[in-house]
Amino acid sequence: MSARRGNLPVDGGRLWADLMALGTITEPDRPYTRRSFSPLFLEGRDWLAKRFAAAGLAVRTDAGGNLIGRLDGARGDAGTIMIGSHSDTVPAGGRFDGVAGVIVALEIVRSLRAAGRRLDCAIEIVDFLAEEPSEFGLSCVGSRAMTGRLTEAQLAYRDPAGERLDQAIRRVGGDPARLAAARRDDIVGFFELHIEQGIVLEQNRIDLGLVTGIAGIARVEIVFEGRADHAGTTPMDLRRDAGLAGAMTAAFVAEAAGEAAAGGNGHFVATTGIVEQAPNAANVVPGRARLVVDIRAEDHAATERFLAALDARSGEIAAACRVERARWALLSDTDPSPCDAGLQALLSQSAEALGYSYRAMASGAGHDAAFMAHVAPSAMVFVPCREGRSHAPEEWAEPDAIAAGAAVIHDAVLRLDAQRRQNAAEGSDAG
């Protein structure tokens, strides 16, 4: 993949071994699954916390439920460089999405300590809470909290078992009553490594993607309520079939998204990932249907147009099916988030210095970095993954590819720290 094969400043073998070890903590019948807030998720976190501590880091869980390991810097006012991602997974997901970014962060700190490098800046590595959409219908719970964007309304979301999100955060070690304490203003640079989850790098044989920006994500929940009638005796023209309204809406989502994607305003996708109907019995007309639609766009205006069309069409479908559209709720709607130009420049210098090929690219997937960009200069490095597969057990990235990303971020961290030192010496940015 890479032309370069020399000594790296990080230990790729140690990194890979840890990544595979964490992958073994999974639901045995449904690899690889470590759902946020679940007992297995907490088992994975215990393992991570021990690794963080063994690397000489001070370990804590912040008020937002993020697991953090910290190494103080030589100069108290130099600020904090943060590196990390998340350890939770989708159901039947992979071993790399999120987790690779956490283990890479750990390896970078281990390598710095092993080399006796003491930075001016503090370094923190982070496992953000619940980056994937949780059972509460919300993603990026921890990075929302760290950036002051987790709302009271969201804290009251409930999972299907009835637990409230704030209760769940407290259960995993957070302190939702003191959520403001999680908000950070000391971070001078945030780096996140992630698998690309697409096919651009692999098809073009490029070592690394330096992310220019992250697509905005909107998520809308739609509930139709009709009437649960006998499937044998209720004539077709007297039905109030909520399941049919759901099916017609899902078909519209795919059709309209295909048109928007072909429209030429950059990356656009929409997905009806969740469909549930009740009572869901063979001989009962469905009385209720629930959908969650996920919309991603580089251009937020495209998202707004799509939401308006979906709002109108789902209302028409409800009327045609003689059901009520009982719920239309925008669960989340994040703006597209540009990455920091200064950090991108450092990363490209590092890639060139280490001899890796790279390209600039947008991220169609959401990431914690999109939230972190609100409070700190933030940047992402993508590594290629096989056939672009992600959120599936087949998800795979080569050990060398991950080590390359770790080496480049390691180098960029040193460059950022040196930049901070120089700025302080020049008195231009001593705050």
Added chain:
Amino acid sequence: MSARRGNLPVDGGRLWADLMALGTITEPDRPYTRRSFSPLFLEGRDWLAKRFAAAGLAVRTDAGGNLIGRLDGARGDAGTIMIGSHSDTVPAGGRFDGVAGVIVALEIVRSLRAAGRRLDCAIEIVDFLAEEPSEFGLSCVGSRAMTGRLTEAQLAYRDPAGERLDQAIRRVGGDPARLAAARRDDIVGFFELHIEQGIVLEQNRIDLGLVTGIAGIARVEIVFEGRADHAGTTPMDLRRDAGLAGAMTAAFVAEAAGEAAAGGNGHFVATTGIVEQAPNAANVVPGRARLVVDIRAEDHAATERFLAALDARSGEIAAACRVERARWALLSDTDPSPCDAGLQALLSQSAEALGYSYRAMASGAGHDAAFMAHVAPSAMVFVPCREGRSHAPEEWAEPDAIAAGAAVIHDAVLRLDAQRRQNAAEGSDAG
């Protein structure tokens, strides 16, 4: 409702009290639910078995898992008159569907005994096992067994937890290894009372429906398998979205059924009652979707045309969505089933003698009587239900309406027994 208000040969108050008492055995958070094979179902059966025994009946569970109470007749070769229905419910169903027919059977036997009537024929009352579609994807399990129509293949069906149907039948007291023992050839008449589950009787202020025949029911399971990809990074035109294939198929079912119903070949309905997609997470393209479609028709040729069209169209949809139609399985396909003309004549004589209005009508819903018609003269009596609602907690029939149906079947049982006695005396039907 009825012009007639005199002394009935059955005790309507006692009947109603038992019906309400059985309704209290339900999942507390989801009234009224007593799913076949569940602990609550068995609790309801224990209650019924005690009531059967208290009425002086010999109680047993046959090899097919049907609960039966028997009163021997005066003449051993006169055959058996059977009355009954089923006590299981759909999820969040009502208190009348099935159960009313079981309690009415009990009340008829109690009334006969209270009046000191000894019949030539034996009388059996029956609670058929699992009339509603069970978690095994099959309905009318008990009446299939009693009529020799429960196949080895069906016995191997599994519920989502992995239990096989034959294991479940054994668990509730049946003997699937000796299933042939459940098959009956001694029944000279089978009567089933049921709520109409439609609005014809109520809207026309008619006391009773005498059923001419029961619509055939076909049930087909369709599974689409695509690929679970990341919803943010997978372009619309490269997706293999199994959920979309499911949604498009469900929309086709409703559209094609509407056309068939308007086609003028009698009652026709089709329903996509079950839709499940996996992994069913907001940010994953669905990799798998499962549908169960239920089709009912008075004219079996209409069912065959519909199945052929659905087979063809779901294959086209799979190709258009780049997914595989991994499963197309006809779970069941029963012919329309005419009711016995002789028993219909007896019931109409009874209704006239007791002063009730009645009309002949087809049943759009399936019933155990459709299977029983294969081994015995069978007939059904419908009683009106409020707004035609069924398979829902709001399901309701008036006490007087149920008592009227019980009185008419009670009278028809006496007429049938007298007919058997007369035939025996004349030597024309002494077998």
